Amino acid sequence: MPGKLIPPENGDRFAAAIIWLRNVLGVPPKLLLTLENEGGIKLAGDRLRLHLFPPKQSQYEPHAHELTVLYEDDFCLVVHKPVGVKVHPDGADRRPTLANMVAALYSERNEAVAPAHIHRLDEFTSGPVLYAKNEYAHLKLDEAMSRKEIGRRYVAFVQGIVDPTLTIIDQPIGKDRHHNQRRRVSPTGKPAVTRVEVAEQYSSASLVRLKLETGRTHQIRVHMSYAGHPLLGDDIYGGSTALISHQALHGESLSFRHPLTGEMIHVTDPWPTAMNILRGQLLASKT
Incomplete structure (x- = not known):
């Protein structure tokens, strides 16, 4: 109006x-x-x-699965991505992805909506994923993402006692020509900046909170390994799998301006059970 x-x-x-x-x-x-x-x-x-909401069918086959919706309105959707679930199909396997689960959500509601993801998480990283529910929201959120206006905060358990003076890692990241799945710090890579805050220290590990200023593939995993503190469970980058079988990394929160109103939206995602169990084990080993 x-x-x-x-x-x-x-x-x-x-x-x-x-x-x-x-x-x-x-x-x-x-x-x-x-x-x-x-x-x-x-x-x-x-x-x-x-006419901002034309009916649209998802390109992904619906696959009914328990899905935790963290935030939703006519323009945006934020859902929790569990560990072991890919954001979208990549042709490598036929297991249902988050895209298939989101498609099922609207299929079950009988709503002709085909949300588009705005960012990704690694397969074995849990946390919130933001979707745009129409083209207007998609374009606005993509713009915000390119301007680094979408805030993503993570929590991770890493090996060793992290020095509290480690507050920022500013190192370019590129592909590892010796390993298809890996990335590495490389002078010829793309700029990558991760902010680090030490939250807790245990006998031989630390809990850190991290904020991404860029969004390179495996950025947190590469940067923390480079700093000498690989994530627990992350065997690709040198982390021990003795206490957890996958990287101990979780997206705690997501913040963005609403594409229509401009209101700041802040969404939190509770820790998964495996992270809480791991913290309990580390606290017990400290005493």
Whole structure:
């Protein structure tokens, strides 16, 4: 409801609406052009009607599975990704992915919605994953992601006693030509910055909280290994699997500005059981 719009010189109310949508609401140019061409903008007195929610079917086959929804409205969806689940199919195996589970969520509701993920998590990293439920949200959230305006905070158990003076790791990351699955710190890699905060120290391990300023593949795992503190359970990067069989890494929270209202949304994701058990074991070994 933009209220009364004053037509520009040599323009009409529709032209005024286009200006308002572009300059005030911030509708991405690509979507604005689509809405214009497809008749998706309607004037009704002092109101605008926008066709932002066309029915859309997911490209992924629905696979019913217990799914924890952490946040949802007409524009955004945030769900918990469990350990051992990929964000989307990659052709390597036929196990259901988070994309299949999200598709099933809307199939069961009989809603023609096909959310698109905005970021990814490693297969064996748990935590919140943000989805856009329509093209407007998708374009706005993609823009926010490219501007590093989507905050992601993680918690990890790592080997050794981390020095509290280790607060930032600023090292470029590239592919490891000797190992297809690995990444490594490399002068020719892409810039990567991880902020580190020591939360707890045990007899031979530490709990750290981490904030990503970039989103390179395996960034936390590579940076912490480079710093001499590989994640517990992360055998690819030198971590011990004695107490946990996968990397002890969990996305604790996700923050982003709502694509329509601009309100800051903060979503937290409770620790999975394996992380709580691991912490209990480390605390017990300290006493």
